[in-house]
Amino acid sequence: MADLSPRERKSRSPVNTVRKSKSPVTMRRSRSPVTMRRSKSPVTAARRSRSPAALRREARNSNIDKEPPPLVDREKTCPLLLRVFCNVGRHHRPDEFTRHRVPSNELQIYTWLDCSLRELMSLIREVNPDTRPKGTQFSFSTVYPDMRRGGYRLKELGKTLSGKRGMDDDTTLYSRKFKIGDFVDVAVIPRSRNRPY
Incomplete structure (x- = not known):
C-alpha cells in the first residue's frame, strides 16, 4: 500500500467497494414493487384477454345473487x-x-x-x-x-x-x-x- 498513490488507494478502498456494490438504495430501485405491479398486473392481463361476449356474460351473472339457495323442506314449509x-x-x-x-x-x-x-x-x-x-x-x-x-x-x-x-x-x-x-x-x-x- 505504501507504493500506491492517494488516488489509487481511494479507488481500492474496501469501504467504497461495499457501498457501490451493495447500496440498499440501488437494491430497492431494482426490486420496486410498483415496477412489478406494472409489468405483471393480473387485472390488465385479464381485461385484454376477455372478449366482448365474455364481458356481457360476466355482467349478466354479476346480477345473480351468489348466495347458496335456502334449504327448503317442502313437506314442512308452507308454499x-x-x-x-x-x-x-x-x-x-x-x-x-x-x-x-x-x-x-x-x-x-x-x-x-x-x-x-x-x-x-x-x-x-x-x-x-x-x-x-x-x-x-x-x-x-x-x-x-x-x-x-x-x-x-x-x-x-x-x-x-x-x-x-x-x-x-x-x-x-x-x-x-x-x-x-x-x-x-x-x-x-x-x-x-x-x-x-
Whole structure:
C-alpha cells in the first residue's frame, strides 16, 4: 500500500467497494414493487384477454345473487302463492299492471322460493296445452312495484326452451332475489317465431 498513490488507494478502498456494490438504495430501485405491479398486473392481463361476449356474460351473472339457495323442506314449509301471467309472443307492458288491475290471463301456482325456471315451465305446460310443443321458448320476468316512481317494473329472470336444456334451467326464484308478493310474467314464444339463444 505504501507504493500506491492517494488516488489509487481511494479507488481500492474496501469501504467504497461495499457501498457501490451493495447500496440498499440501488437494491430497492431494482426490486420496486410498483415496477412489478406494472409489468405483471393480473387485472390488465385479464381485461385484454376477455372478449366482448365474455364481458356481457360476466355482467349478466354479476346480477345473480351468489348466495347458496335456502334449504327448503317442502313437506314442512308452507308454499307461497305465485301469480303468473302468460302472454304469447311478448311480455305484458308494465302499465298493464296497476294496484287494482292486472291482466286477465292469470295462473296461480303454489310453490317455494327454491323453484327453478324449468320446474315453473313444466307447471305452465301442464295447464296450458298450447305451450307443450318442443321448441317453445319461455321468457321469464319478475314484475315488482317501483317505490320511487310508482307503477311496476319488469326485470328478466331467464329463459328456458321446451325439450332442450338451457343455461337458465336451474335458476331459482331465490337466486334472482324474487320477493314474495311480486308477479311473474312469461312471454311464450312458439317454435316458428323462436330464435336460438
